Amino acid sequence: MKTDGVHPNDSAILAHHGLNLQAVFDLCALPADLLAAIDTEQPVAGYRQLLLFAHGGRDLWQAIADSGDLTGEHPIDRFSVDTVSRYFDEENPASRYRLLYPLQPGTLPLQQLGKLAGWHHASPFRIGVNARWGSWFAYRAAVLADTAFTPTLVMDGASPxxxxxxxxxxxxxxxxxxxxxxxxxxxxxxxxxxxxxxxxxxxxxxxxxxxxxxxxxxxxxxxxxxxxxxxxxxxxxx
Structure with a gap:
């Protein structure tokens, strides 16, 4: 368990590369069914927290376009994984982490995590919405880590x-x-x-x-x- 490092909310790397939505969950505070689903994807023993990264609006797309790397089969996934890896390697080098999404195949319950973060409210057109970004956001990475960050607050606002x-x-x-x-x-x-x-x-x-x-x-x-x-x-x- 690590107590130093840069909280996701304060990360210059994440902000610069468009991953401008972050949530930190203590694993011990997650609902039992959600924790079991995560454990099915990757055993959680040895980790303390789950970090969820998303983008809202146009910043991520612009960052990828600026990098000139919109080629290949999964450019957004690749860029997101590279950005999260840089965040840990440069801003939290003492932390141990494992990427779950998008690297791990399976059915990680991203929308359920989004609801806990206050990001996801159901809409008639079957896409999550919130008051801060409307429907213009998407989940980009989920990570198990041995960090000891202060858990993030739930995003304010009822369903628009x-x-x-x-x-x-x-x-x-x-x-x-x-x-x-x-x-x-x-x-x-x-x-x-x-x-x-x-x-x-x-x-x-x-x-x-x-x-x-x-x-x-x-x-x-x-x-x-x-x-x-x-x-x-x-x-x-x-």
């Missing part, structure tokens, strides 16, 4: 959907049901249609007014939705 009366996301979605819901299968079907406006973006998501100023650049939106469209297509061809 609770106070949204007009629900423009629902109005914008072409497959919304009569009950005002967006069925997952219908969403995937629509995205796979030739010429679909939902193929390379999400009309419901871009209609959401919460923190529209943080919306990804068009190139980033096209990148993420292009990847997910490929995944859907591969899944349907099985």
């Amino acid at each position: 959907c609770d106070s949204c009366m007009e629900k423009p996301c629902i109005a914008a979605c072409p497959v919304v049901s009569s009950a005002g819901e967006i069925p997952l299968q219908a969403c995937m079907d629509e995205r796979l249609k030739p010429g679909s406006r939902c193929a390379m973006s999400c009309l419901a998501r871009t209609a959401c007014p919460v923190m529209a100023v943080a919306r990804y650049e068009p190139e980033q939106i096209a990148y993420h939705y292009g990847r997910s469209l490929e995944t859907i297509g591969n899944y349907r061809r099985r």
Whole structure:
């Protein structure tokens, strides 16, 4: 267990490279089912904390673009892993750590961790939202560490959907049901249609007014939705 080093919230490396959302959890304080799921991915013995890293807004994409390293199969994962590794190696060199996500295959419950951090509130368009970043954030790394950092506070704010009366996301979605819901299968079907406006973006998501100023650049939106469209297509061809 290490007591020195730079807290993720104070890291110049993380901030400079766009990993501007960080949460620190004591393993002993996690719900039993969540801890068991993590232990299934990687035994937690010998570690004290779980550190969760995410990005909000456009900074990460800009940092990757500035590095000139948007090539290869998983450039965002690679950049995120390199950044977290630099954070430990340069700002916490005495700490022992193990990367769980995105390196470890499996089903690490990222959304459950996001809920504990206050980052994730359910939305009608099936993407987590919060008042600080809207839906424009994503999980980038999860790490077991023998650190002894002060656990981070839960992000303030209730779900922004609770106070949204007009629900423009629902109005914008072409497959919304009569009950005002967006069925997952219908969403995937629509995205796979030739010429679909939902193929390379999400009309419901871009209609959401919460923190529209943080919306990804068009190139980033096209990148993420292009990847997910490929995944859907591969899944349907099985």
